[in-house]
Amino acid sequence: MTTNSLTTSQGAGRAGDKVFSGAAMAAGCLILAVLFGVALFLVVQAIPALTAPPEDIQGGNGFFAYIAPIVVGTLIAAVIALVIATPVAIGVALFISHYAPRRLASGLGYVVDLLAAIPSVVYGAWGAAFLAKEISPAYDWLANNLGWIPIFEGPASATGKTILTAGIVLSVMVLPIITSLSREIFLQTPKLHEEAALALGATRWEMIKMAVLPFGRPGIISAIMLGLGRALGETMAVALVLSSGVLTASLIQSGNQTIAAEIALNFPEASGIKVNTLIAAGLVLFVITLGVNMIARWIITRHKEFSGAN
Amino acid sequence: MTATVVRKRSALTKGQLPKFAPYIVLAVALIVGAAILALIGFNAFGWGIVSAILFAVGLVSWSGVVEGARKAKDKLATCLVVGAFLIALLPLISVIFTVLVNGIPGLITPGFLGTSMNGVTGAFDNKAVEEGAPVLGGIYHALMGTLQITLLATVISVPVGLLTAIYLVEYGNDRPLARAITFFVDVMTGIPSIVAGLFAAAFFFAVVGPGTKTGAVAAVALSVLMIPVVVRSSEEMLKIVPNELREASYALGVRKWRTITKVVIPTAISGIASGVTLAIARVIGETAPILVTAGFATTINNNVFGGWMASLPTFIYTQILNPTSPSNPGPSDQRAWGAALVLIILVMLLNLGARLIARLFAPKTGR
Numbered sequence: 001m002t003t004n005s006l007t008t009s010q011g012a013g014r015a016g017d018k019v020f021s022g023a024a025m026a027a028g029c030l031i032l033a034v035l036f037g038v039a040l041f042l043v044v045q046a047i048p049a050l051t052a053p054p055e056d057i058q059g060g061n062g063f064f065a066y067i068a069p070i071v072v073g074t075l076i077a078a079v080i081a082l083v084i085a086t087p088v089a090i091g092v093a094l095f096i097s098h099y100a101p102r103r104l105a106s107g108l109g110y111v112v113d114l115l116a117a118i119p120s121v122v123y124g125a126w127g128a129a130f131l132a133k134e135i136s137p138a139y140d141w142l143a144n145n146l147g148w149i150p151i152f153e154g155p156a157s158a159t160g161k162t163i164l165t166a167g168i169v170l171s172v173m174v175l176p177i178i179t180s181l182s183r184e185i186f187l188q189t190p191k192l193h194e195e196a197a198l199a200l201g202a203t204r205w206e207m208i209k210m211a212v213l214p215f216g217r218p219g220i221i222s223a224i225m226l227g228l229g230r231a232l233g234e235t236m237a238v239a240l241v242l243s244s245g246v247l248t249a250s251l252i253q254s255g256n257q258t259i260a261a262e263i264a265l266n267f268p269e270a271s272g273i274k275v276n277t278l279i280a281a282g283l284v285l286f287v288i289t290l291g292v293n294m295i296a297r298w299i300i301t302r303h304k305e306f307s308g309a310n
Numbered sequence: 311m312t313a314t315v316v317r318k319r320s321a322l323t324k325g326q327l328p329k330f331a332p333y334i335v336l337a338v339a340l341i342v343g344a345a346i347l348a349l350i351g352f353n354a355f356g357w358g359i360v361s362a363i364l365f366a367v368g369l370v371s372w373s374g375v376v377e378g379a380r381k382a383k384d385k386l387a388t389c390l391v392v393g394a395f396l397i398a399l400l401p402l403i404s405v406i407f408t409v410l411v412n413g414i415p416g417l418i419t420p421g422f423l424g425t426s427m428n429g430v431t432g433a434f435d436n437k438a439v440e441e442g443a444p445v446l447g448g449i450y451h452a453l454m455g456t457l458q459i460t461l462l463a464t465v466i467s468v469p470v471g472l473l474t475a476i477y478l479v480e481y482g483n484d485r486p487l488a489r490a491i492t493f494f495v496d497v498m499t500g501i502p503s504i505v506a507g508l509f510a511a512a513f514f515f516a517v518v519g520p521g522t523k524t525g526a527v528a529a530v531a532l533s534v535l536m537i538p539v540v541v542r543s544s545e546e547m548l549k550i551v552p553n554e555l556r557e558a559s560y561a562l563g564v565r566k567w568r569t570i571t572k573v574v575i576p577t578a579i580s581g582i583a584s585g586v587t588l589a590i591a592r593v594i595g596e597t598a599p600i601l602v603t604a605g606f607a608t609t610i611n612n613n614v615f616g617g618w619m620a621s622l623p624t625f626i627y628t629q630i631l632n633p634t635s636p637s638n639p640g641p642s643d644q645r646a647w648g649a650a651l652v653l654i655i656l657v658m659l660l661n662l663g664a665r666l667i668a669r670l671f672a673p674k675t676g677r
Binding site for chain 2: 037095121128130271
């Protein structure tokens with residue numbers, strides 16, 4: 001009798017349980033479906049561009065001749081951004097985690113997070129209106145004094161709207177990403193390791209070199225990879241700052257183009273096969289960033305398993 | 311014997327810079343820096359850079375002479391780390407300063423917030439530049455578009471994101487599906503915003519018809535960007551709800567779904583709300599996905615399901631790249647910077663709101 005009332009009653013409650021857990025699972029599956037759909041619809045819409053006769057594609061030499069230079073341009077911009085942002089970001093992360101007074105640290109962290117809050121289009125406008133103008137004398141100097149290096153070959157762009165300027169703006173945008181992730185990792189350094197180093201007479205820098213950086217290395221690498229993913233896909237900073245053109249080795253002349261900016265500049269007015277070409281370009285960008293992000297996440301998860309042992 | 315003791319004691323006390331050493335070096339660096347800059351033409355930025363380099367070189371070499379190489383290296387590292395932080399602040403200050411200086415004239419123009427760009431042509435802008443007539447046109451249509459698109463994106467993302475988080479925390483139990491979702495949510499946070507836009511565009515081109523560009527398409531694109539953020543933040547918040555609360559509820563015979571809706575979510579609601587606010591702050595400034603999905607309008611369009619729609623970021627973008635009057639871009643720049651100021655204020659308010667929500671409505675867990 002009692003077992004009966006326990007097992008048979010409240011059919012409505014059980015239905016509620018089923019509906020709720022079903023809805024939760026459906027939402028989770030929807031996310032997987034969306035990601036799958038992103039790939040699927042991009043592929044479907046990209047196929048016409050891949051199969052079209054070469055002379056229909058912009059440039060007249062087929063899709064791969066069209067995409068290759070802008071892939072290289074994308075990589076150049078992202079590499080510039082990382083070369084500038086990485087040392088600064090690690091410095092900032094160390095400053096917040098190990099140098100700043102404890103009371104100020106979280107406030108300073110918030111200030112750096114503000115950098116991430118500013119919309120990308122505002123960075124683009126700032127880069128185009130302020131930075132490009134201010135930095136062009138430096139480009140002239142580079143062209144005059146280091147012009148024998150191919151990447152600084154003159155004549156420098158008079159407007160300053162070059163791939164190097166775009167890279168600098170990108171570096172500002174990826175800085176908060178690398179900073180916040182490295183900061184988290186640095187704060188997780190086992191206190192005993194740090195104290196042991198200090199007790200052996202290490203200076204603060206030696207302690208960081210011996211305890212903090214080795215512990216944080218996988219975290220730093222994955223933070224850089226995530227920053228790379230952001231720099232590869234960032235659109236507005238490049239679209240507004242760079243006066244684009246054909247692929248050139250010199251970083252201080254106008255020229256080069258990135259995938260994201262190419263799409264943003266051309267998609268609104270595109271029609272016919274051009275739309276498919278741009279979507280195919282987006283697919284290439286998607287694959288590149290997906291690969292970069294998956295490697296970064298894989299490093300993080302692998303590291304998570306190890307960190308339990310510490 | 312005594313000699314060694316004396317030497318030991320002196321080894322502890324000697325060979326250290328006095329406490330006030332950095333201040334002396336800083337003062338000297340500032341003066342010498344000013345002197346150098348005075349020779350080649352003074353400007354505040356150069357003064358700061360030259361003084362900082364002089365300070366680092368001076369302090370490190372003094373420390374190297376008095377304290378030895380190890381301490382000098384430590385000082386150098388400190389200088390570099392602090393320098394990195396100051397360098398990181400430069401663009402922040404510069405961006406905010408630039409937007410304020412350029413944006414305030416646009417913002418205080420009468421009608422800037424209350425009118426659209428409908429009927430505002432290059433002729434008016436030429437007149438404004440040549441005859442000093444007031445700059446016409448405003449951001450009302452863009453502001454409305456941004457609010458509607460973001461609202462629709464929020465309406466789509468919050469239920470999906472929250473339910474997914476609930477699945478991961480309450481039902482997932484580290485099953486393969488839950489692990490796959492966690493992994494791909496992480497991957498989704500890295501999707502370039504323009505690819506999200508292209509996905510929404512490609513989806514609606516295939517389903518509705520080629521060239522479909524409405525506010526709703528943009529909202530779908532923004533949802534793709536917003537959902538992972540909502541999932542991550544809600545997941546973190548649900549995880550920190552103490553298990554005792556759930557067990558107490560089960561012990562009273564409450565069903566699991568009632569426990570989740572009546573106990574778990576109310577406990578975590580402040581964190582969830584602040585996470586959602588931050589997610590809104592993230593997508594409200596997205597330009598690229600709206601550019602490829604909602605087109606660009608100059609008139610007020612309050613129907614998210616039909617017709618092109620303007621938004622603040624695309625308004626800024628088009629006003630800068632394609633000024634209303636190509637010969638006189640001044641008024642367009644002024645409108646763009648005004649819109650940028652409004653956008654930054656919106657984002658900052660959302661960020662501030664998120665922190666306030668988290669602080670004011672935080673549950674009293676007794677920790």
